Amino acid sequence: MNPQKHIAIVGATGAVGEEMLKCLAERNFPIKELTLLASARSAGKTTTFRGQEITIKELTHQSFEGIDIALFSASGDISREYAPSAAAAGCTVIDNSSAFRMDPDVPLIVPEINPQAALSAPKNIIANPNCTTIISLMALFPLHKKYGLKSIIASSYQAVSGSGAAGIAELELQNKLIANNNPITPDDINVYPVQIASNVIPHVDTFLDNGFTKEEQKMLFESRKILQLPELKVTCTCVRVPVYRSHSVSITAQFEHPVNVTEAKASFTDQPGIKLKDDPENNIYPVPLDTTCKDDCLVGRIRKDQVLENALTIWAVGDQVRKGAALNAVQIAEII
Ligand SMILES: NC(=O)c1ccc[n+]([C@@H]2O[C@H](COP(=O)([O-])OP(=O)(O)OC[C@H]3O[C@@H](n4cnc5c(N)ncnc54)[C@H](OP(=O)(O)O)[C@@H]3O)[C@@H](O)[C@H]2O)c1
Structure with a gap:
């Protein structure tokens, strides 16, 4: 049984971020705490997860203290700027943008195809491939x-x-x-x-x-x-x-x-x-x-x-x- 994790979603108000919330809930992902991050435009808005109201916070370089896994789904530029801060704070980044996909030290994973490669992520960053x-x-x-x-x-x-x-x-x-x-x-x-x-x-x-x-x-x-x-x-x-x-x-x-x-x-x-x-x-x-x-x-x-x-x-x-x-x-x- 997986221990409970503190999860963050970067880009929580976007098309992918909102779908991540649904997937985490449907799959009963073991979550201790959920931090939702977006731009200053969305800071203060609320959303509901498993019946609990969560306030969206503005993404900053200090957003990642104590977070175990950060699911990034904002843009390549945001990932390039903030993923290294998240990784340095000890958080594993799973990035949806194209920013790190071709980096030889970043595994590029489809779980049904190459799951074992996800277990070696020297930069604390794992990339999600292009959707097509x-x-x-x-x-x-x-x-x-x-x-x-x-x-x-x-x-x-x-x-x-x-x-x-x-x-x-x-x-x-x-x-x-x-x-x-x-x-x-x-x-x-x-x-x-x-x-x-x-x-x-x-x-x-x-x-x-x-x-x-x-x-x-x-x-x-x-x-x-x-x-x-x-x-x-x-x-x-x-x-x-x-x-x-x-x-x-x-x-x-x-x-x-x-x-x-x-x-x-x-x-x-x-x-x-x-x-x-x-x-x-x-x-x-x-x-x-x-x-x-x-x-x-x-x-x-x-x-x-x-x-x-x-x-x-x-x-x-x-x-x-x-x-x-x-x-x-x-x-x-x-x-x-
Ligand atoms: N849509 C897809 O089918 C799909 C598939 C595969 C991969 N992707 C990738 O996933 C990422 C997100 O795509 P999306 O379709 O979900 O885009 P989207 O609907 O436009 O959402 C973008 C998200 O990024 C946030 N954001 C924008 N600027 C920000 C900033 N300065 N600081 C913090 N957050 C910021 C937005 O927050 P605000 O609401 O506050 O602006 C929003 O939550 C992209 O890299 C995209 O290439 C998308």
């Missing part, structure tokens, strides 16, 4: 164990809640304007470069010199680190779609060994955190609404690829606020 990467690897890991993963070609269909509370608000506003026959003006477009309602935007995160975005490169470098496959090849197009919650990913994966569809489907039997939903002739396949606010990711449309040898094409869906962020972080806290 987590959902993709949840679907690919059972296949990798069977056939040996060589390459991934993927396109994502990413929900607006991936951009936090502001992304949800922008889609809600634009949907309302359209429903009321009102025009969408430049003032109504802030989070995304163009209108997201009734649209699809092939642009998530900032562009790099090679024409890919940072989000797309995260799939490459984070997958290599998590799976310990330094030669893994990944090419990816990340797309924002007008869906509120749950990311979907279309993946063509090539393997070292010949694949068999029936066998591939069977590899998802009894796997933690991922379930097969695959009977397309009866219109049974995963859709984002299936996984919304749920822990498990879903995989379907498993078929032999028609272009590459030893390759399968699959469709993976998961709640990116939950398994892609909050739940994964709480599962890491359970391991340590």
Whole structure:
């Protein structure tokens, strides 16, 4: 039985922070005390956890005395500035941002895939992978164990809640304007470069010199680190779609060994955190609404690829606020 811990959430008022509260409560995490931290804008507001009212405090460098585990979900800049203070105060940081993911001294953990790596965190910081990467690897890991993963070609269909509370608000506003026959003006477009309602935007995160975005490169470098496959090849197009919650990913994966569809489907039997939903002739396949606010990711449309040898094409869906962020972080806290 885990001893009771003093837990802090940095970014407790955000999309991920609020989901962390739900995950901690649902999973009966052994909590002695809960400290909720956000910006000065939220200091003094209250929220309820397990029937108790908790006042949100402003994050400072002194916030971490006596705290055992701090779940960070504010931004990369906030993590870079405050996580070292938390770690120096003896607190283990579990960070949702991209700030430390590629640091060789920071383990990058999906508990269903590489839980043992979480036990060695020399900087007292453990990183939660990118949400699209987590959902993709949840679907690919059972296949990798069977056939040996060589390459991934993927396109994502990413929900607006991936951009936090502001992304949800922008889609809600634009949907309302359209429903009321009102025009969408430049003032109504802030989070995304163009209108997201009734649209699809092939642009998530900032562009790099090679024409890919940072989000797309995260799939490459984070997958290599998590799976310990330094030669893994990944090419990816990340797309924002007008869906509120749950990311979907279309993946063509090539393997070292010949694949068999029936066998591939069977590899998802009894796997933690991922379930097969695959009977397309009866219109049974995963859709984002299936996984919304749920822990498990879903995989379907498993078929032999028609272009590459030893390759399968699959469709993976998961709640990116939950398994892609909050739940994964709480599962890491359970391991340590
Ligand atoms: N949303 C997702 O699906 C998802 C998935 C994976 C990873 N992530 C990562 O998780 C992190 C949080 O994302 P989110 O979607 O939850 O964002 P969000 O909804 O915009 O929430 C941001 C949180 O950060 C807090 N914050 C902002 N500035 C602060 C400051 N100066 N000091 C202290 N706290 C501050 C905000 O507090 P106030 O309310 O006081 O402003 C709020 O609680 C990001 O690094 C994001 O990349 C998000």
